[in-house]
Amino acid sequence: MKGIRQLAKHLDISIGTVSRALNGRPDVNEETRKRVLAAAEELGYVANQSGRSLRQGTTNVIGLMIESSKETVENSDNFFLGVTGGLQSVLSRHKLDLLMLPCPNDEDPHEYLKRMVARRVVDAMIISATQRVDQRIDLLVKAKIPFVALGRSTSGGSHTWIDLDFEGVAACAVDRLVAKGHRRIAIAAPSNDINLGYIFVDAYRQSLERHGIAYDPSLVIRVKSSEQGGYQAGHEMLRLDSKPTAIILIYELMAIGLYRRMNEAGIIPGRDLAVIGFREEPRGKFLQPSLTCFRMSLRDLGVELAETLLATMPAYAEHYPKGARNTIWPLELVPGESDAFSLNA
Amino acid sequence: MKGIRQLAKHLDISIGTVSRALNGRPDVNEETRKRVLAAAEELGYVANQSGRSLRQGTTNVIGLMIESSKETVENSDNFFLGVTGGLQSVLSRHKLDLLMLPCPNDEDPHEYLKRMVARRVVDAMIISATQRVDQRIDLLVKAKIPFVALGRSTSGGSHTWIDLDFEGVAACAVDRLVAKGHRRIAIAAPSNDINLGYIFVDAYRQSLERHGIAYDPSLVIRVKSSEQGGYQAGHEMLRLDSKPTAIILIYELMAIGLYRRMNEAGIIPGRDLAVIGFREEPRGKFLQPSLTCFRMSLRDLGVELAETLLATMPAYAEHYPKGARNTIWPLELVPGESDAFSLNA
C-alpha cells in the first residue's frame, strides 16, 4: 500500500480528493489543497507514471526518433543535441517529457516505430531523417498519432513537416558565385535517395538555369557526407577536363577534406577556387581561409518543432495558433574568405 | 474493450491464457500458443506498456541521462550517439528499450533525475558527466535503482562506474615525450571541478615525478574544452618565460585552435613543438601534421556499459557474471606526426 493511498491515509482524506488536489481541479478546498501539496512535498510523493498513463490513456511523453547509424554518428555534429535544447524549453512548460528513441541500426526504423506506437509509450512523435517515401509517415497517420517530420516527404498525403531552406541556400550560393563571374560551378552532394541530396541538387539546377547557365551533370559530384567525402570531391574535381572555378559543399565538414586535397594540388581556396559550404558548425571557423557558409539556430529550430507539434495535439492546440502545416526553415549567410576568388575584371 | 480482451474474445479463449501464451509461459499448449501468436500478429496486437508496467512494477526501459548544455553540444562530438549504438545492441537482446533523457539545461540535473525516478519510468539508469561529488549517485543508491555511472565519483560509497583510463593515457603521453628528451611539458586542461580536469592533471603530475621531473604549475594551462580553448592555450603558452617544448591536449578539438595559434607565431607543430592529443575524433585525421592521440571504440564502451548495468540488475544478472564493479576503459595510442619533434641528439 504505497503511493497515493498512503498519502491519503496520512492526511486522513480520501484518495480521490488527494488526486484532485494535486491535479489542480477546482472542486477542492484551498485549505485542503495546501495541506495535500505540503504533505506530498514532505513525503516526496510523485504520481506513478504507469498508473496515471493507464487511467488517462496518455503518457505525457513526446518521442524523438533518431538514428544512430555509423554515418550519423560521425557526421551529424550533434545536430540532435542542439535541437533538443529548444524542444525541451517548450515541452517542459507543459510538463511534457522528451524521449529520444535511437533506432537500433540493425532494426528497420519502420518496425521499430510501429512497436513503440503500439505500446502506447508516447503521445506524439517527432521523426527525423525522412526518406523521399517514408512508411513511418503512413504509419503515424493511420495510428492517429500527432507528429511532425523533420524533413519533407511525399508520403502520407499532407502532413506536418519542417525542413531547411535548401532552395534558398542553393539560390543564394549560386547567385553569389555567378555575381563573381563564375559559370562552371560544381556541387558536392550525397546521392539522390537521400532527400537532402535530391532537393539540394535540384534547387542548384534551377538556380543555374535562372541565370541562363546550362546544367552540367558532370559537375555534380556524389560523395559521402564527410571529410573523406570532401577530399574525394576535390579529387574528382581535379580530374575533370574542364575544371570548375567554384564549388558548393552540402556538408560543412567536407570543407576540411576539400581544403586538404586542394592543398596537395597547390590550389588555394579563396584565391584559385571559390568555395561555399552549407551548414555552419563551430569548428569551421578555424579553417583557413574561413569558410563562407550558412548559419541556423538549432535551438530555435527545436522551439519551432515543438510548437508546431503542440499545435497538432488537441490537448495543447489552444495555446499554439495553427500556423502553416509546412515550414521552410531559413538559414543566414555567413560571409567568409573562401569564396573571395572572383573572375570579374 | 480493446487490447488483450478483444484478442481473447476473438480467439474464444480467456485473457489469462492469451497473456501467458504471449509471454512464453510454460503452462500453455503449444497449439494454442501458435494460434494466439498468429492472431496477435494478424490483428497487430502489442501489449499496452502502461498496463504491463503497472502490473509488473517494471517498465523495461533503461534511462540514459545526458546533458544538453551549450558546451556539451559544441564539444562532445556525438559521443553519446556513438555509445548508444553499443548500448542498443546489448539491451535489445533483452527487449529493453533505451530512453535518452536530456536534462533541460535550466533544470538542476539532480532534481530532474529525482522526478524521473519517482515517476518510476525507468528500471535502471546510466548517468554521465559525473561530478567529483554527485548528488545523483546518492539519490539512486537510496532509491535502490540499479545504475552505472560513466565517470568515477567519490559520492555514494562504492557504486558501479566505468571511466576512461586517464592515468594510462597521461602516463603514455608523458613517457613518450620524455623519451624524446622533453622536460618542459605543458598540459591544456579544463578546470579542476570537472572530474576529467582533476584526474588527468593529477596523473600527469605523477607521471612527471616518476621521471624525476618537478611539477611546474605554470605549465598547467586551464582553458575551455574547445578549439577556442586550444587557441587560447597556445596563446598562454607563448607568453611563458621559459617555453615548453611539448604540450598535451585533453580535448582533441583543442588541436585545431592550437595549430592555428602556432601557425600565426610561425611555429610548426611536429617540428618546433611536440603535440599529443587525447581522444581521437574522425576529423582530427585531417590535421597537418597528423595528430598523435588516443583511440577508443565508442561502440564497445556502450556494450561494456550495458553489460555492467545488466549485471547489477537482479532480473538479468544471471547472464552477466559480475565482473569488477569499477572498470577503467583503455585507450590505444595512435601515432601521428605532431610529436615528431625530438630533443635527442
Added chain:
DNA sequence: ACGCTTTCCGGAAACGTTTTAGTATGGCAA
C-alpha cells in the same frame, strides 16, 4: 474402478491512478 499426477485453462485479484457519480453540509430564499 480408483487415486494420483500432469497438463492446460478460466476466473479473479491486483498494480496506482483518475474520474464519475453520489452524498453530506450549510446557506439562502420562499
Added chain:
DNA sequence: TTGCCATACTAAAACGTTTCCGGAAAGCGT
C-alpha cells in the same frame, strides 16, 4: 419549515495487463 443550490468531500469504477489459485480433463499405474 421546506426546497434548492453550491461546496467539498467519499466511494467506487475503470484503465489493460499479469499472475495466483483452483479445477477440469486426461493419462497412468495399481
